[in-house]
Amino acid sequence: MSSVTTPRLRAHVAAFACIAVLVQACAFPPSIAESRAWSTTRGARFEAEVVATGAVRVLVFTTTDCPIANSYAPLLVAMDRDWRAHDVEIVLVHVDADATAASVHAHASDYSLPFPIVLDAQQELAMRYGVTTTPEVAVLTRDGMQYRGRIDDRWRGRGIDSQTAESHDLKNAVDALLAGELPAVARTEPVGCRLPALP
DSSP states (O other), rough: HHHHHHHHHHHHHHHHHHHHHHHHHHHEEEEHHHHHHBBBBOOBOTTOOOOOOOOEEEEEEEEEEHHHHHHHHHHHHHHHHHHHHGGGEEEEEOOOOTTTHHHHHHHHTTOOOOOOOOOOOOOHHHHHTTEEEEEEEEEEEEEEEEEEEOOOSSEEEETEESOOOOOOOOHHHHHHHHHHOOOOOOOOOOSEEOOOOOO
């Protein structure tokens, strides 16, 4: 009896295992952002989370017409200058569906932004990292995202520019990572413009 039942049970178990694998594959499809090929507007290959050991990548989600995002241009340039010797890369991620390479290059020129630029027209990278606002940053190492949120607390609310910051959240996060530590604060709420609606 058992010699007949055991193969049947094994067959049933194998069938259920196959079904479970198929269900899992349907429930958790590969990330769109992981599966597609990305490149900068200059044609360089871009893989967001392929970061060298000890290096830090800062993704700055932005648009050309968000005044709060544009107000941070001088600070980003200054931070880039301070971090350049420490293997920290800032990448602008434009999330406006209407953005083109020409329009974002003109914007970068107007604001003296020397960073690589990625067009995220379908907001796939934004969704991957939970970004809802511009400007909002995602700080990555080879171990994944270590910080997401505001650059600092200069803007207390929309239309409320205090001109100075008391909490330098992005700088603190990057400095901690460069020191071999995790950021003391991993999430903050950004103030800025909502992501543009997709067509």
